[in-house]
Amino acid sequence: MDIVRTAVADLKGIVRLGRALAAGALPIRELRDRFGRPPLVGSRDRLVPQALSFAGIGVVSTIAYLALYLGLRMVLPAQWANVLALASTAVANTAANRRLTFGVTGRRHAGRHQLQGLLVFCLGLALTSGSLAVLHAAAPTPARSAELAVLVTANLVATATRFLLFRHWLSRPRRP
Secondary structure: HHHHHHHHHHHHHHHHHHHHHHOOOOOOHHHHHHHHOOOHHHHHHHHHHHHHHHHHHHHHHHHHHHHHHHHOOOOOOHHHHHHHHHHHHHHHHHHHHHHHHOOOOOOHHHHHHHHHHHHHHHHHHHHHHHHHHHHEEEEEOOOHHHHHHHHHHHHHHHHHHHHHHHHHHHHOOOOO
């Protein structure tokens, strides 16, 4: 038994499965019927594709945020660099998730969704700023790598919360 080849084949299968789920090409309803599982109702059957889309947008947003942070950090203190980098990526992140992850198009409720995004931005800002403050209290001149590690960890917590809140706000059934 070739463990490496088996592991690589398994990883390739996971990637194929993830792509199929993200594209909506996996016949989940038919598979559930075939195996005698009850049908998924409402937005629950969109959870995996939404989570994958949200994660993809999150990765791009985080890379942009970290690049902006590092650039701004050369000329600004950590807290100001954090605020400006986070604010610069928040609006685009909300718009992308609104359209690509949750399928909300058009201008209807766009303002409300951006305000909800602002609320989530404030939560993320509190988490990242608080994390930086704790780091700088523990080590007054930490390495940039330590700052980035703290920011990535705080952003992961903020991202999970953002997904749950956006999913609740943007995926709830519309009233006629």
